[in-house]
Amino acid sequence: MTEVKRLQNEQQFLISECKRHIESNKLSLWGYKAELASLTSQNKKTKQSLEEHEKQYFFLTREISLYKREMRNMEEQITKHNFEALIDTSNPYNVIQDIGIAICILIGTMTPSWNSFRKLLKDINSFIEALKTFNPNYITSEQLKYFTSLYKKHNLALMIKDSKLPEEFLSFVNWFLNCYLFAIKDQESRSLSHKIITIQKEAASIYLEIKEITESIADGENKLSKLMTCIEKAEKNINELSMSTEDNIDDIKKNCEKVENTVKKSSLPDSFLGDSQAASILVESLFIQNGAEFKFEEIVEIPESKALISMEDMECAEPKESNPQPTRILPPKIKKSSKKKRCCGFA
Numbered sequence: 001m002t003e004v005k006r007l008q009n010e011q012q013f014l015i016s017e018c019k020r021h022i023e024s025n026k027l028s029l030w031g032y033k034a035e036l037a038s039l040t041s042q043n044k045k046t047k048q049s050l051e052e053h054e055k056q057y058f059f060l061t062r063e064i065s066l067y068k069r070e071m072r073n074m075e076e077q078i079t080k081h082n083f084e085a086l087i088d089t090s091n092p093y094n095v096i097q098d099i100g101i102a103i104c105i106l107i108g109t110m111t112p113s114w115n116s117f118r119k120l121l122k123d124i125n126s127f128i129e130a131l132k133t134f135n136p137n138y139i140t141s142e143q144l145k146y147f148t149s150l151y152k153k154h155n156l157a158l159m160i161k162d163s164k165l166p167e168e169f170l171s172f173v174n175w176f177l178n179c180y181l182f183a184i185k186d187q188e189s190r191s192l193s194h195k196i197i198t199i200q201k202e203a204a205s206i207y208l209e210i211k212e213i214t215e216s217i218a219d220g221e222n223k224l225s226k227l228m229t230c231i232e233k234a235e236k237n238i239n240e241l242s243m244s245t246e247d248n249i250d251d252i253k254k255n256c257e258k259v260e261n262t263v264k265k266s267s268l269p270d271s272f273l274g275d276s277q278a279a280s281i282l283v284e285s286l287f288i289q290n291g292a293e294f295k296f297e298e299i300v301e302i303p304e305s306k307a308l309i310s311m312e313d314m315e316c317a318e319p320k321e322s323n324p325q326p327t328r329i330l331p332p333k334i335k336k337s338s339k340k341k342r343c344c345g346f347a
Contacts (some may be wrong), residue, residue, distance in 0.1 A: 004249060007256050008241050011234040014263050018227045018234075029220050036213050043206045050199045053192060060189045067182040074175035075131050095154045096169055099176050102150055105143060106179055107134045131175065139183040147180045226262060233259045 100117030107130040120127050139147075150156075156177050237259065240252050 003253075004241050004244060007249070007253060008238050011237050011241070011256055011259065014259060015231050015234045018231050018263060022224055022227055025220060025224065029217060029224070032213050032217050032220070036210065036217065039206055039210050039213065043203070043210060046199060046203045046206060050196065050203060053196050053199060057189060057192045057196060060185055060192060064182060064185050064189060067178045067185065071131075071136075071175055071178045071182070074171050074178065075128055095156075095173075098150055098154065099169075099173055102147060103172065103176055105146070106139070106176070107131060134179070136179050136182040137186055139179075144183055144187070147176075147183070151177075151180055226265075230259050230263050233262075 097114045100114050101112045104112040104116050104120070120130070156173055233255070237252055237256050240255075241249065244252060
């Protein structure tokens with residue numbers, strides 16, 4: 001086989017390889033774009049959810065600070081009353097007994113009983129100090145259940161509203177009520193805070209997936225563009241070779257080598273995805289957003305400035321390098337590289 005014929009065959013083979021890569025990987029790129037559309041939609045919902053939870057958390061913390069302030073106000077009011085009559089009452093109201101016992105449980109100063117509460121009230125200064133050291137954050141779940149049943153049993157809010165309790169005792173009931181509501185809201189805020197952290201982690205994961213897929217799409221389309229150019233150059237080389245002789249092909253030979261090197265650098269794995277997997281993603285994408293067909297040419301990029309999670313907080317979350325180096329493309333007698341499927345986070 002003459003040198004000219006050999007070069008022509010090589011260039012023809014490169015053209016067929018380029019076309020095979022182009023057709024095979026168009027479907028893979030469509031699959032990426034479909035997944036990107038799905039992730040973008042998911043990212044939007046996650047961002048909305050995060051904003052809603054953060055708003056709830058803001059109002060909860062504001063409520064908690066109000067309850068704290070009210071509790072301190074109640075402590076000041078308690079000191080203004082004379083509790084002699086209340087302490088000496090031989091048959092106190094049921095609610096007074098229950099609240100007195102509950103307050104003893106809350107501040108944990110002595111055995112919870114009505115007598116303990118009466119003894120504690122005899123030294124009002126000691127009682128106020130006990131109230132000040134009380135921390136509603138440490139109310140146990142069992143205590144909360146007990147206080148909830150007590151709250152429902154006596155309908156404390158209504159009693160305060162209708163003033164059905166002795167005036168001296170109203171400040172105690174108000175204080176207890178604020179403690180109870182504080183503990184409820186504090187539990188809600190802790191749960192909400194945990195949920196916000198979970199959503200933030202999810203948002204970070206989605207952002208990184210979007211970033212990786214967007215980069216893969218850009219890289220894939222760039223390489224496909226180069227492969228198209230290689231076809232044109234290879235066809236030009238074949239034409240020039242047909243009009244050349246063995247003696248004046250050095251320049252054309254160099255051009256052929258350039259095309260081969262470009263193909264080697266620009267070749268993608270035979271398929272990013274398996275055909276069935278890519279086709280499945282492609283079909284699912286047609287029904288995104290109430291059946292609206294997805295336009296594959298629209299690639300949504302997420303700027304770093306608008307990301308939910310700052311990339312500075314993700315030092316260990318750099319995307320993996322894509323597209324392993326393929327082997328040298330030569331005529332069919334040479335064994336071709338094995339097919340590799342790129343893992344890109346699809347289910």
